[in-house]
Amino acid sequence: METSIKITLKNQVLLGLLALSVSGCSDGDSSFAYSQRTQSLIKEAQNGSEGGPGVKQTLDTRFGNPQQLKAWMKLPVEWGGSAASVESFAASDTEARIKFVAQEGVTLPAVASSVQFVTGEGAGQSIALTAWDEKTGEAVLAGVPDKTPVSGDLCVIDGGSTLKSGRVLYMRHCSHCHGAAGDGNGPTAQYMIPKPRDYRHGVFKFTSTNDQSKVSRNDLLRVLKYGIPGTYMPSFLLMKEDELHAIVEYVRFLSMRGEYERRLVNELASDYSETAVSDRLASEKASDIVEELQSFLKDEFPATAETLGDDLAEIWTSADTEDAKILPTVARVEDSAESRQRGRELYLSKTLNCADCHGIDGAGNGPQTVAFEKNPVTNELYPEAGLHDVWDNPNQPRNLQRGIFRGGRRPIDLFCRIHAGIKGSRMPSFKNTPHEDIWHIVNYLLSLQFESDPGTIAAKSVAPSETGE
Amino acid sequence: MKKFWALFFWFWPLVAILVCAVAPSRGWWFPSAPLSTLGHQIDGLFYLILIIVTVTFVGTQAALGYALWKGATKGSTQKAWFSHGSHKLEIIWTIVPAFILVFISLTQLDVLAEIRVISKFPDSVRNAPVAEVMARQFEWRIRYPKPGQQLMNVPQPGDLYFVNEVHVPAAIPTMINLRTQDVQHAFFVPRLRVKQDAVPGLIIPVWFEIEKAGEYELLCAELCGWGHYKMKARIIADSPKGVSEYLTRLEQEQNEDGVAEVDASKEQ
Numbered sequence: 001m002e003t004s005i006k007i008t009l010k011n012q013v014l015l016g017l018l019a020l021s022v023s024g025c026s027d028g029d030s031s032f033a034y035s036q037r038t039q040s041l042i043k044e045a046q047n048g049s050e051g052g053p054g055v056k057q058t059l060d061t062r063f064g065n066p067q068q069l070k071a072w073m074k075l076p077v078e079w080g081g082s083a084a085s086v087e088s089f090a091a092s093d094t095e096a097r098i099k100f101v102a103q104e105g106v107t108l109p110a111v112a113s114s115v116q117f118v119t120g121e122g123a124g125q126s127i128a129l130t131a132w133d134e135k136t137g138e139a140v141l142a143g144v145p146d147k148t149p150v151s152g153d154l155c156v157i158d159g160g161s162t163l164k165s166g167r168v169l170y171m172r173h174c175s176h177c178h179g180a181a182g183d184g185n186g187p188t189a190q191y192m193i194p195k196p197r198d199y200r201h202g203v204f205k206f207t208s209t210n211d212q213s214k215v216s217r218n219d220l221l222r223v224l225k226y227g228i229p230g231t232y233m234p235s236f237l238l239m240k241e242d243e244l245h246a247i248v249e250y251v252r253f254l255s256m257r258g259e260y261e262r263r264l265v266n267e268l269a270s271d272y273s274e275t276a277v278s279d280r281l282a283s284e285k286a287s288d289i290v291e292e293l294q295s296f297l298k299d300e301f302p303a304t305a306e307t308l309g310d311d312l313a314e315i316w317t318s319a320d321t322e323d324a325k326i327l328p329t330v331a332r333v334e335d336s337a338e339s340r341q342r343g344r345e346l347y348l349s350k351t352l353n354c355a356d357c358h359g360i361d362g363a364g365n366g367p368q369t370v371a372f373e374k375n376p377v378t379n380e381l382y383p384e385a386g387l388h389d390v391w392d393n394p395n396q397p398r399n400l401q402r403g404i405f406r407g408g409r410r411p412i413d414l415f416c417r418i419h420a421g422i423k424g425s426r427m428p429s430f431k432n433t434p435h436e437d438i439w440h441i442v443n444y445l446l447s448l449q450f451e452s453d454p455g456t457i458a459a460k461s462v463a464p465s466e467t468g469e
Numbered sequence: 470m471k472k473f474w475a476l477f478f479w480f481w482p483l484v485a486i487l488v489c490a491v492a493p494s495r496g497w498w499f500p501s502a503p504l505s506t507l508g509h510q511i512d513g514l515f516y517l518i519l520i521i522v523t524v525t526f527v528g529t530q531a532a533l534g535y536a537l538w539k540g541a542t543k544g545s546t547q548k549a550w551f552s553h554g555s556h557k558l559e560i561i562w563t564i565v566p567a568f569i570l571v572f573i574s575l576t577q578l579d580v581l582a583e584i585r586v587i588s589k590f591p592d593s594v595r596n597a598p599v600a601e602v603m604a605r606q607f608e609w610r611i612r613y614p615k616p617g618q619q620l621m622n623v624p625q626p627g628d629l630y631f632v633n634e635v636h637v638p639a640a641i642p643t644m645i646n647l648r649t650q651d652v653q654h655a656f657f658v659p660r661l662r663v664k665q666d667a668v669p670g671l672i673i674p675v676w677f678e679i680e681k682a683g684e685y686e687l688l689c690a691e692l693c694g695w696g697h698y699k700m701k702a703r704i705i706a707d708s709p710k711g712v713s714e715y716l717t718r719l720e721q722e723q724n725e726d727g728v729a730e731v732d733a734s735k736e737q
Contacts, residue, residue: 173699188695208727226632227608234608234699237633332726403624412727439726450626 030066032181032257034059035200037265044290045272051298055264058305063257066180069167071160074309076317077253080162080246082106084137086120086153096141098149100157108134112157115139120153122146166250169243173236174251182254184391192232195393199251200258202316203390203424206407210326211420211429214319220248222408230404256312263308267301268293326416333439335446343444346437352430354441357387357397361454362445364399368426390424397427403449414442471541479534482527489523501660504685506642506678508662510580517576521569587674594644594676599637599712601646604654604667607696609687611635616716620646622672629719632702635687636715637679639706644676657690658704664690679706 038046038055048054053061064070071079083103090097100115102108112134116126128142149155171180177196179186184198197204204215206223224244227235236244270276272293280289318324333339347354347362359365369386382388389395398406407413407422418438421429430438448454492498493516503512552558582589598620601612611634614620615627637643647656649667656675657664665675679685689700707715 176695191695229610232606232696234606234696235632238701238703326727328727331728332724409630410723410725412725415727447626449624 030180032059032063032065033179033183035183035258035261035265037269038261040273040275041265041268042272042274042277042290042293044293045268045297048297049294051294052301054297055261055268058264058301059257059261062260062309063253066167066171069160069163069253071163072309074313075253075256076313076320077256078162078245078249079160080164080249081116081156081159082109082112084108084155084157086149086151086155087137088151089149091144091148093144096144098139098141100137100139100155102137103154108137109158109161110134112139114158115141116156116159117149118154118156120147120149122149122153126159162246162249163253165243166246166248166253169239169247170250170254174247177232182251182258194231194395195391196232198258198391199255200262201390201424202255202259202262204255205422205424206413206417207420207423208326208412208416209319209324209420211423211431213324213420214316215423216319216324217248217252218320220251221245224248226408228406230406252316256316260308260312263312264305267304267308326419328412328415328435328439330435330439332411332415333436333443335443339440339443340447341444342437343440343442346433346441347444352433352441357426358400359397362400362448363454364397366397369396387426389426395425400445400448401451401454409446411439411442411446414445415439418442472538475534475537475541478530478537482530485523485526485530489519492519499659499662503660503662504680504683505661505663506680507580507584508660510583511662514577514580518573521573525569590644590674590676591642591678594642598644598646598674600635601648602635602656602667603648603650604656604689604693604700605650606652606694607689607699609633609635609700609702610650613716613719616713616720622646629716629723631719634702635704636712637704637706638709638712639679639682641709642676642678644674647673647675652693653691654689654693654700655691657688658685659688660685661704666691679704682706682708682711 034046034056041055044054046054046056048057062070062072071077073079083106084100085103087099087101089099098115100108112129112132114126114128117123122145125145125147127145129139130142131138131140133139170178176186176188177192178184178199179189179196182199184196186196189196202214204219204223206228207213207215207219209216209219221244223233224236224239224247226237227233236247239247271280272289277286277289346352347358348360355366357364357366357368359369372381372385373388374381375388375392382392382394384394386394386396398404403409405413405417407417415435415438417427418430418433418441420431421427488497496502498515498519499512503509587595599613601620601622603610603612609632611631612620612624613629613631614625615629618625618627635645637645647665647667648671649669652669654667655664656667658677661677661679663675663677665673667673683706685704685706687702687704689697691697693700705715
């Protein structure tokens with residue numbers, strides 16, 4: 001259903017956006033908070049000028065705010081709604097009647113409250129429906145439109161319905177931890193270790209996709225359904241499939257919004273952040289910098305903003321393709337003492353060097369956990385020892401003896417963790433390791449929980465220096 | 470006006486009698502009929518207490534109305550009689566409720582023992598929990614033994630895990646081990662009348678016999694934190710065969726190595 005909308009609408013350059021208002025919300029005006037990085041830009045870059053919009057406006061026109069979401073049709077989000085075309089239209093002074101035909105492969109919804117025109121003279125206008133008959137496709141419009149739709153005009157009935165219901169569910173069940181903008185900073189977030197995910201990097205840890213790919217819809221769905229043991233993320237197994245689906249789409253929408261914001265800021269941060277400008281003022285005049293910024297915002301930034309959107313659409317689309325998926329080429333090696341032994345050798349080997357972080361007995365206490373690490377962005381040492389993730393939170397390697405596997409305990413889950421690494425964390429990808437070897441390690445990891453004295457056995461049976469060369 | 474209050478207080482016992490007589494047959498007290506064997510006994514106790522409370526309520530209201538009526542119809546010249554300090558009355562209103570309370574506590578002992586005392590559990594379940602239900606903020610994590618094995622208190626290789634859904638056999642007694650990973654929670658299945666606190670550090674066996682196969686709501690009944698309302702799961706009662714089929718499926722899923730998908734995609 002949604003696919004055909006996308007196909008239908010993709011050609012409509014005129015209508016790049018659909019406005020999706022969420023009515024019936026009385027929880028005040030909420031807004032998507034801008035990131036710290038956006039706020040670190042100089043005011044002119046944040047707000048733009050008459051010549052061209054700044055970061056905030058560029059973002060708002062494409063994503064809207066929680067009450068008035070916008071669907072930037074270029075992005076691979078299943079917005080929801082049914083694609084249809086106008087068959088006939090008749091209007092008197094007071095009433096306008098319209099008849100729709102569903103696009104091929106689309107069924108008309110049982111209940112419909114609005115229609116948005118995509119082509120024709122009335123393209124872009126959104127009109128409420130006061131009466132709707134799903135069988136005949138006949139509807140009464142709430143008002144007589146200024147521009148008369150003609151037969152053949154394309155439209156979307158209840159456009160964005162999935163995203164809107166996702167928003168409602170997200171605000172109810174998720175936002176208190178993950179925040180209204182998906183910044184992982186909701187009211188309950190401060191009580192949690194580990195911190196709730198901040199979606200705005202567009203990075204999710206536990207994926208079945210390869211190391212360079214985004215998270216797939218199915219990965220997000222699994223996390224929603226089964227929760228993340230060892231963290232505060234609970235299971236939402238009892239929600240209906242369509243509710244889960246709507247939340248997944250909304251989370252993807254928020255992720256793309258956040259990631260888009262980051263990318264926009266990246267374009268401006270090196271020259272127009274508060275700190276960059278204060279450095280530049282040593283040799284340049286403030287008015288020159290602002291003038292330069294304004295001409296950049298006017299001439300180049302709009303095109304860049306579109307290209308960034310295209311890039312984003314491409315990487316998020318490819319995450320759901322078969323190519324992105326990790327597929328072991330050999331079946332799991334049968335779990336045996338020899339296989340575990342081999343796994344342990346690999347675990348301790350110099351090439352893989354798992355023990356550097358996870359410790360010689362898998363207790364998550366390797367030498368890296370007591371070393372001070374440099375923040376790769378600021379190049380300063382973190383205040384506390386140990387490893388950190390891209391969200392700058394302390395992120396210690398997993399204690400593998402506890403039998404708690406956050407990304408799932410199936411062999412394939414562990415295989416994916418090793419193959420693709422854990423995105424956003426210091427767990428690197430071992431995609432060049434032969435699949436058979438990965439299976440040996442998986443067998444070893446799954447057995448660690450049941451070893452009475454994993455460290456001693458490891459030291460006795462294999463000396464680290466003998467292996468992995 | 471004085472008589473009005475006597476009639477007012479006589480009116481409510483009549484309402485109470487009517488409600489108590491009609492309520493059980495209309496299911497006003499409970500979300501459904503009890504659907505476990507213990508549930509019938511627990512409901513029986515509830516109705517016994519309901520009768521005692523109704524009789525007490527009706528009796529005291531009738532007495533109150535009588536006193537008011539007498540006061541309203543007596544002439545204004547008569548002196549009031551103060552009962553304060555009457556030993557006889559005090560002894561009566563101490564002994565009668567005490568007798569009732571002792572009666573209730575003795576009557577419920579058998580049912581309580583069946584619910585809580587392990588030696589009174591049905592023989593078939595006494596040492597054979599089908600699953601461990603681990604409550605945690607804010608979900609229920611389930612651990613089944615590997616099919617054919619016994620459930621141990623510490624995880625064993627081959628144990629099967631799931632979350633927020635417990636499959637148990639219907640029509641035969643079943644026992645689960647209830648634990649909590651963090652704070653106190655309570656295992657509450659309203660339609661089965663099962664409610665048991667999960668206490669940190671304890672492994673509490675809970676048994677029930679679900680009469681009909683079907684889906685039952687499992688809730689946390691102990692305010693356990695900000696996400697208490699999220700702690701909802703389901704119990705699925707199925708034939709023993711259905712349960713073992715489910716566990717086989719779960720075992721397959723849990724040993725998923727993703728390679729079957731490769732074969733499938735190659736064939737396409």
